[in-house]
Amino acid sequence: MAPTPQELYRAVDRTWAPADVITEGPWTIRRGEGGGKRVSAATLNRRDIDDLSRAIEQAEEAMSGIGQEPLFMIRDGDALLDARLGAIGYRIVDPVTLFVASADRLSRMDHPDHSVIRCDAPLAIQRDIWAAGGVGPERIAAMERVTAPKTFLLARCDNQPAACAFIAADGDVTMLHAMEVAPRFRRRGLGRLVTAAAAEWAMEQGSGWLSLLATRANTAANGLYRAMGMEAAAQYHYRQRQTQPPRDR
Incomplete structure (x- = not known):
């Protein structure tokens, strides 16, 4: 059976490595050190979040804390996050196909x-x-x-x-x-x-x-x-x- 999207996302994570990975609440925060967006973007680990706006602020603060501009990777299943980010001024960049x-x-x-x-x-x-x-x-x-x-x-x-x-x-x-x-x-x-x-x-x-x-x-x-x-x-x-x-x- 062909790999699922989740299995492909995991493979991408494990085969193009950030300098550091930090878990911050529901987020994975990556420190990229210039290695590209894949190793610098935040991803959402769970979706049962009561206050998504506050969670986004938490991720922004964490990325700013390591000297990176806020950047979010939107994967399958992240529709609510995608819509919320769009509503507060985040634009879509670099759609990617696996x-x-x-x-x-x-x-x-x-x-x-x-x-x-x-x-x-x-x-x-x-x-x-x-x-x-x-x-x-x-x-x-x-x-x-x-x-x-x-x-x-x-x-x-x-x-x-x-x-x-x-x-x-x-x-x-x-x-x-x-x-x-x-x-x-x-x-x-x-x-x-x-x-x-x-x-x-x-x-x-x-x-x-x-x-x-x-x-x-x-x-x-x-x-x-x-x-x-x-x-x-x-x-x-x-x-x-x-x-x-x-x-x-």
């Missing part, structure tokens, strides 16, 4: 015959490819903090480093993060190659499913994942009051 497919099927899809190596830690060339795509050291630190089984992928094309990605396993779900193809190697099937390599690794970890995510605005990525037969299985978006750093996945 895609999922059978790891076995993805591992067998057609792809270019180039090599993909696995690295225990990010190589300098991987850091360079990521940096060119806007994935800086703070986001790489989020990868390095992950304690789940993980590896860093590097794909080669024409005997040159061409693409990279980070993958980590949470039980039956392996998450593929930060797939980046160097500009000169795009439109050569490397996205399919890296995804297939990630699926092979996922099966070795005992995961039956491979998942990844993309902002809805990233139409190229959404088209690629749908073309590979991946299905939209969950979604989330953020609510924030102020303009934040450039959008991220």
Whole structure:
């Protein structure tokens, strides 16, 4: 059976790690240290709250207390929170779709015959490819903090480093993060190659499913994942009051 949205949210949490996690009343507060919205947003842990407005204030105070602007992640089941935040001036930012497919099927899809190596830690060339795509050291630190089984992928094309990605396993779900193809190697099937390599690794970890995510605005990525037969299985978006750093996945 395919993973539920809640299982996918858990996999995202466990495979892209914040610098610190604080429980504050009904909230999980994350300290991101520049690692992106996923590791900086507050999420609601329970919904049996008598005074939602006061609970929101509690989260705002907690985030301000660690030097972060208030930022909320809205997941399936958070409709009341979403509406309340909208009513007090929080706007929607970066709607995200989580895609999922059978790891076995993805591992067998057609792809270019180039090599993909696995690295225990990010190589300098991987850091360079990521940096060119806007994935800086703070986001790489989020990868390095992950304690789940993980590896860093590097794909080669024409005997040159061409693409990279980070993958980590949470039980039956392996998450593929930060797939980046160097500009000169795009439109050569490397996205399919890296995804297939990630699926092979996922099966070795005992995961039956491979998942990844993309902002809805990233139409190229959404088209690629749908073309590979991946299905939209969950979604989330953020609510924030102020303009934040450039959008991220």
